[in-house]
Amino acid sequence: MHPLLSGEPGVSKLLLGNEAIVRGALEAGVALATTYPGTPASEIGDRFYQISRETDLYFEYSTNEKVALEVAAGAAASGLRVMCSMKHVGVNVAADTLMTLAYSGVKGGLVLVSADDPSLFSSQNEQDNRYYAKLSGLPMVEPASAQEAKDLTRYAFALSERLALPVILRTTTRINHSRGVVSLSELTPRQSQGHFVKNPFRYVMVPAVARQAHAILLQQQAKASDEAETCPFNELIGDGPWGIVANGVSVSYVRDAISDLGLKDQVTLLKLGFTHPLPADLIGKFFARVKKILVVEELEPYLEEGLRALAASLDRQIPIMGKGPGLFSRLYEYHPRLVRQVIADYFGVPYSPPQPLEPAKLLGRPLPERPPNLCPGCAHRATYYAVKIALRDLGVEGIFPTDIGCYTLGLLPPLSVADYLLCMGSSINTAAGISRATGQKVIAFIGDSTFFHSGIPGLVNAVHNRHDFLLIILDNGTTAMTGHQPHPGVKPAPPGYGGLSLDIKNVVQALGVEQVQVVNPMQYRLTLAAVKNALDQTGVRVIIARSPCVLYMQRLSGKKRAKTFIVGPECRDCRHCLDYFGCPALHPPLDGNGPLIIDETLCASCGFCLQLCEKRAIRAKSKE
Amino acid sequence: MPNDIKLRIFCTGVGGQGTLLATRLLGEAAMAAGFMAQVSETHGMAQRGGVVESTLVLGALSSPIISLGEADILIGFEVLETFRSLNRCHANTLVVTNIGVNVPYTVATGQTTYPPVAEMLNILQDSVGRLIGLNANDLALQAGSALAVNMVLLGALLSTGRLPFEPEILVKVVQTHTPSKHLTTNLQAFNLGREAAMTLTAAPIHK
Numbered sequence: 128m129h130p131l132l133s134g135e136p137g138v139s140k141l142l143l144g145n146e147a148i149v150r151g152a153l154e155a156g157v158a159l160a161t162t163y164p165g166t167p168a169s170e171i172g173d174r175f176y177q178i179s180r181e182t183d184l185y186f187e188y189s190t191n192e193k194v195a196l197e198v199a200a201g202a203a204a205s206g207l208r209v210m211c212s213m214k215h216v217g218v219n220v221a222a223d224t225l226m227t228l229a230y231s232g233v234k235g236g237l238v239l240v241s242a243d244d245p246s247l248f249s250s251q252n253e254q255d256n257r258y259y260a261k262l263s264g265l266p267m268v269e270p271a272s273a274q275e276a277k278d279l280t281r282y283a284f285a286l287s288e289r290l291a292l293p294v295i296l297r298t299t300t301r302i303n304h305s306r307g308v309v310s311l312s313e314l315t316p317r318q319s320q321g322h323f324v325k326n327p328f329r330y331v332m333v334p335a336v337a338r339q340a341h342a343i344l345l346q347q348q349a350k351a352s353d354e355a356e357t358c359p360f361n362e363l364i365g366d367g368p369w370g371i372v373a374n375g376v377s378v379s380y381v382r383d384a385i386s387d388l389g390l391k392d393q394v395t396l397l398k399l400g401f402t403h404p405l406p407a408d409l410i411g412k413f414f415a416r417v418k419k420i421l422v423v424e425e426l427e428p429y430l431e432e433g434l435r436a437l438a439a440s441l442d443r444q445i446p447i448m449g450k451g452p453g454l455f456s457r458l459y460e461y462h463p464r465l466v467r468q469v470i471a472d473y474f475g476v477p478y479s480p481p482q483p484l485e486p487a488k489l490l491g492r493p494l495p496e497r498p499p500n501l502c503p504g505c506a507h508r509a510t511y512y513a514v515k516i517a518l519r520d521l522g523v524e525g526i527f528p529t530d531i532g533c534y535t536l537g538l539l540p541p542l543s544v545a546d547y548l549l550c551m552g553s554s555i556n557t558a559a560g561i562s563r564a565t566g567q568k569v570i571a572f573i574g575d576s577t578f579f580h581s582g583i584p585g586l587v588n589a590v591h592n593r594h595d596f597l598l599i600i601l602d603n604g605t606t607a608m609t610g611h612q613p614h615p616g617v618k619p620a621p622p623g624y625g626g627l628s629l630d631i632k633n634v635v636q637a638l639g640v641e642q643v644q645v646v647n648p649m650q651y652r653l654t655l656a657a658v659k660n661a662l663d664q665t666g667v668r669v670i671i672a673r674s675p676c677v678l679y680m681q682r683l684s685g686k687k688r689a690k691t692f693i694v695g696p697e698c699r700d701c702r703h704c705l706d707y708f709g710c711p712a713l714h715p716p717l718d719g720n721g722p723l724i725i726d727e728t729l730c731a732s733c734g735f736c737l738q739l740c741e742k743r744a745i746r747a748k749s750k751e
Numbered sequence: 752m753p754n755d756i757k758l759r760i761f762c763t764g765v766g767g768q769g770t771l772l773a774t775r776l777l778g779e780a781a782m783a784a785g786f787m788a789q790v791s792e793t794h795g796m797a798q799r800g801g802v803v804e805s806t807l808v809l810g811a812l813s814s815p816i817i818s819l820g821e822a823d824i825l826i827g828f829e830v831l832e833t834f835r836s837l838n839r840c841h842a843n844t845l846v847v848t849n850i851g852v853n854v855p856y857t858v859a860t861g862q863t864t865y866p867p868v869a870e871m872l873n874i875l876q877d878s879v880g881r882l883i884g885l886n887a888n889d890l891a892l893q894a895g896s897a898l899a900v901n902m903v904l905l906g907a908l909l910s911t912g913r914l915p916f917e918p919e920i921l922v923k924v925v926q927t928h929t930p931s932k933h934l935t936t937n938l939q940a941f942n943l944g945r946e947a948a949m950t951l952t953a954a955p956i957h958k
Contacts, residue, residue, distance in 0.1 A: 141775070141782050141790070166794055248793065272813070273789075305815035306775065306790035308782055379813035386811070464818030483820035486837040489874045494835050495863045497765065497855035499801030536799060541860050705860050711800050714859035717852070726854070728888075728897045 129178050134311045142309040144302040145170035147273045148212075148240060149178070151280025155236065156315035158207040159185045161195035163580065164609035165214030166249040167303035168242035172212060173610060180623065183319045188612050188626075191551070191580040192217035196224045196239065203233035203293070204330060205321030208284055212240035215256045216550060220581070222259070227332050228293055229263040230340035232347070235321065236287035238280060240296045242303050245425045245460035249608075251531070251550060253459070255426035260295050260403035264344050266351045267295040267403035268360065271378035273307030279360055279400060281312070286354060290347050295403075299425060301376040301460060352404040360400025361409055363416070367393040369474050370417030372430055374399045377423040380466035387467055388476050405433045414443050421473045422449030425460055448473065498539055503712040504731025506674035507534040507601050510648040511544045512708050512739065514570060514599070517658040525570045526561055530554040530582070532574035533608045533676075534601050541709040544572070552581025559585070559594040568662065569596040575631060576606040576614040583638065589667045590639040597661050597668045602631055603676040611679045619675070621683065635669050642668040649674050651738040677731045688732035690747060691725075697744035698722035704736055704745075756786070756810035756915050759817045763804045763836045764828025765853045769901035772928075773826070774805040776905065777914075780924045781809045784916035791815040800856070802832055809915070824913060825879075826904055828887070829853045834871040843880035847908045847948070849900060850956060851888030872956060883907055883948050884956040890943040896933070899940035906944030 131150050134140060142150065148171055152160070160179075162172035172188060179186035185202075189195035192213045199211035213221065218241050225239070241259065244250040260267035268283050270276040276298065283294040328336055355361060365385075371394055373381045378398050385394050397413045399405070413420075414437075422431040431449035438445055450457055454469055464480055471478035487493050501508045511534075518525045529535055529545040530553065538545035547557050558571035573582050578600050586598070604618040605611045613620060615629050635643050642664055646654045654672065661668045681687050700720055704713055712729035713736065715721070722744065736745045760777065764770040771792050781788040791806045806817045819838050827833025827848035840846065850868055858865045876882045887903040894903070902925065909918050922941070929937045 139782065141778050141788065143792070169794075301791065301815060304792045304794050306778055306788075306792070307815070308787055308789075376815070379815065382813040462816055462818045463814040464821060481820050481841060483838045484840055484878055486834050486874075489837070489878065490834070490866055490870070492866075493863070494831065495855050495857050495865060497800075497802050497832070497857065499766065499799035500856050502799060533799065540862070702861070709856055709860055711856050711859070714854040714856075715861070717854070717858075717865055729853075 129181060131174055131178060132182070132314070136311055136313045139308050139310050141306050142273050142277070143170060143306050144270070144273050144276045144298065144304065146174055147276035147309050148280050148296070149174040150309070150311065151277035152210045152238065152284070153178070153314050154277070154312050155281045155284035156208050156317050157184065157210050157284070158317045158319040159199065159202045159209045160211070161187050161189045161198045161209070162212045163189055163192045163195050163217055164606055164612040165217050165242070166609055167244060167300040168212045168214045168240060169609040169612070171240060172612065184317060185319070188614065190615055192221040193224050196221040196228070199237055200224065200228050200233070202321060203235045203237040204231070205234070205323040207235040207318065207321045209235060210238045210240065213242070214250065215241055215243040215254055216250060216252065218256055218259055220551065225259065225263050229265050229344055230332060230337055231330050232291040233287060233293055234291070236284035237293040238283045238287060238296050239293055240298065243297065243299045243426070245299050248300050251548070253426060255429060256297055257402060257429045258427070260297070264348055265293055265295050265403070266290060266354070266401070267297055268401050269297050269375045269399070270302055271375055271398065271400060273305060274309050275360065275400060276302060277309050282360065290351055290354070292347055292351070299375055299460065348404060352407065355401045355404055355406040356408050358401040358406070361406050362398045363409065363413055364396040364398060365391065365394050366416060367395050368418045369394045370397065370413060370420035371395070371423060371470065372397045372399065372420060372434065373423040374402055374430060375425065377425060377461060377466065380461055380463050381423050381470070383463050384467040384470045388471055388478060390476065393474070399430065402430065405437070407437055410434060410437050411441060414438060414441065414445055417445070419446040420448070421470060422447065423455065423461070423466060424449065427457055499536055500539070500711050501533065501536050502678060502731065503710050503729045504677040504733035505533070506603060506648045506672065507537065508542065508708065508710065509651065509674070509735050510599060510601060510654065510672040511537050511542045513648065513651060513654040513658050514544065515542070515707055517655055517662060521659065521662060523568050523662070526567050528554040528557040528561060528569065528571045530573040530577045532577055534572055534574055537572070541706050551577055552585055555582055555585030555589060555598060558596040558598065559589050559592070562594060562596045571596055571598045573598065573600055575600060575602040575604065575616050578631065579615045583634070586635065586638050586640065586667070594667055595665050597670065600631055600635070600669060600671045602671050602673040603679070605676050605679045607676045607679060611676065611682060619683065631671055635671070640667055640669050642666065643671070645671045645673055647674050648672040649733060649735055651735065677733065690732040690734070691727055692730065692732070692734070692736070692745055693748045694722045694725060695744045695746060696722060697742045699742060701742065703741060704739055708736070708739055710736060757812050758809040758824070758915060759812070759822050760807040760809070760824040760826065761804070761817050761822035761836060761839045762806065762826045762828070763802065763832045765832060766800050766803050768803070768828040769898060770803050770805050770828050773901035773905055774807050776921070776924050776928055777807045779928065780916065780921040781807065783924060784920050786810055786916070789815040802835070804836070824908070826908060828900060828904065830868050830871060831855070831865065834866070834875060837875060837878060840879050845881045845911060845913050846875055846879050847883045847904055847911065849887035849904060850884045851886050883911065883951055885944065885947045887944065890947060891940050894940035894943055895936040896940070899936055902937045902940035903944035906941040907948035910945045910948040
């Protein structure tokens with residue numbers, strides 16, 4: 128039985144925030160879940176996928192976030208409890224749906240998880256999605272710990288049904304990816320058979336209906352405000368004259384700071400778990416209790432603005448500070464020492480932290496960086512190598528719009544094959560713009576999952592408007608970056624996976640692209656020839672570089688290919704393999720010159736380096 | 752009252768070395784011993800050969816992460832990464848580190864050079880409370896799998912007596928969380944790490 132399906136009420140487990148969210152949804156009787164994988168939300172979908180295989184819970188990896196939210200909306204309108212999870216930028220993709228779903232509302236509870244990423248651990252921006260709650264008018268809750276991730280999820284489902292509105296569960300990476308001790312509650316049996324009751328004057332958002340629906344949304348917001356006042360996750364803790372307000376993971380930093388600085392008797396902490404709409408009466412009580420206020424919230428001054436507006440409307444002259452010089456930044460995630468320091472400074476408490484040791488200073492020089500890299504044996508590196516050699520041989524410069532996925536790691540030297548990136552699906556359209564504006568040779572890269580997610584409309588546009596660029600679809604058969612989730616072109620499908628697999632070549636041809644080639648990038652000479660051929664042509668050309676992700680194949684088969692290779696004395700340290708290819712398993716000896724070394728623990732036995740070594744110094748180790 | 756204790760353990764390594772699992776097992780053991788425990792993990796980009804940091808915070812603390820200068824124990828899975836995380840340490844920090852090297856591609860491609868291991872270990876030795884260095888790569892291979900580096904380091908940590916719970920609790924957690932086909936190797940690696948660290952009385956480095 129899946130670990131999230133077991134456990135009596137009161138039993139504690141060490142759960143990842145994302146697992147706690149899934150457990151909370153199961154405790155609420157969730158019957159359907161959708162997602163498009165994205166860090167830091169991915170494990171929510173992955174756990175639902177596992178659970179769906181042993182229960183009647185329906186789960187799908189949807190093609191993109193808009194699709195995911197619309198599937199969820201349809202099911203919620205039919206009375207099921209549903210969860211839709213995505214990373215923060217995924218909400219941008221789903222935003223068109225979300226804004227109007229707020230008007231039509233839901234019948235069964237719908238919880239939308241928005242996993243934000245302060246510090247951009249794996250994202251292209253650090254937007255603060257709490258503003259989506261304001262923008263859409265929907266209620267929002269924010270857990271402060273793994274325990275609350277479970278409990279607030281359960282609460283959010285009930286709230287969603289009481290208000291007939293979707294509820295946004297907003298997290299940050301530090302909540303999603305921290306494990307904490309979670310005390311379990313009872314699982315509620317799923318209601319997995321819905322029934323759609325026709326009601327076009329609620330669910331068909333033509334202008335006449337929407338005018339009414341907007342008014343209803345505003346009425347529901349007033350009810351949501353009442354809910355916020357009584358929500359047990361909004362709390363006043365302590366009764367000191369110094370006010371601190373915090374949400375999400377910042378609550379834990381504040382709690383530790385109060386304890387470390389010995390301020391228990393001085394502080395009143397307003398801990399907010401229901402953050403849209405804000406609980407005005409509770410905040411009014413807080414104002415009455417304190418003399419000055421510090422707001423501790425990562426990213427934008429969302430609470431700070433809200434509190435200032437409330438103070439102004441109540442005509443209260445009370446200092447409310449959060450962001451600013453000497454206070455908190457709008458950039459990046461916080462940490463215990465930072466919060467301790469700002470609290471001490473703001474309230475005038477003596478505190479001098481010890482100076483951390485500085486390794487680079489002690490060593491007398493900078494430490495080598497260790498940025499993430501394409502894995503040893505990754506077929507994307509082989510594709511990039513062929514492109515670089517083709518351009519070198521033809522003597523032309525290529526401009527490389529790229530997209531979101533593992534292959535974005537081609538940005539760094541020695542590959543340096545990324546020149547422009549915005550968001551999912553942007554490579555194809557920015558390629559069109561750059562080539563139209565410049566006439567330069569443009570080679571765009573997009574992954575298979577990203578192609579299905581939002582690449583297809585761009586390719587239609589490129590064909591229709593007669594753009595001129597080469598698009599290389601890096602098809603490794605899976606959504607590799609986020610942990611090998613299946614996508615509409617998954618190949619090979621994981622055992623027992625029920626989704627139908629679409630062939631990208633058929634899709635590309637059906638979109639009207641006439642110049643399509645499929646290559647296996649691990650076959651270097653054929654790939655090089657295909658790239659050179661495509662670079663010679665004009666119009667929209669597509670190369671599908673198809674070779675499965677090595678990690679995915681290892682995971683499916685449970686074993687690593689074991690062939691070993693050796694660098695012979697013919698190696699003249701010409702550095703071609705390092706300067707153009709840069710496999711992490713190859714490196715020069717640390718203590719001077721000599722033939723390169725293959726790190727056998729890293730080598731994936733792909734054998735590609737045999738094809739690129741002009742001295743033929745790399746060969747398979749003979750069996751002894 | 753075990754929860755009066757505050758202990759902050761910082762783990763660092765390179766993607767694929769099993770840092771996350773080791774941290775999680777420590778967290779499970781702490782929870783089994785009756786402590787509040789929080790484990791924070793790096794997912795996503797960092798797993799592609801980049802730095803992976805994870806933390807275990809145990810006892811009377813709410814924050815899941817550890818600021819600079821505030822780790823009580825540093826477990827390093829790769830010696831350069833241990834050295835990089837010296838900024839997490841204070842003067843009494845216990846450092847348990849693999850002295851094995853994993854060459855970053857910035858070094859492989861000649862953009863920079865890898866600092867001599869002995870030099871990094873000397874600085875660590877002079878800066879922190881106690882240093883335990885052992886070649887966990889070799890010991891893991893000796894146990895039967897290059898992937899058992901995390902078990903070697905957990906074993907070494909256990910032998911220091913710095914964990915506020917009985918060693919058997921961690922041993923039991925390792926047993927229950929290891930798939931049966933890897934169990935012998937993992938326990939062997941665990942014991943090799945434990946023994947190697949116990950022999951370190953005069954010198955801090957086991958070679």
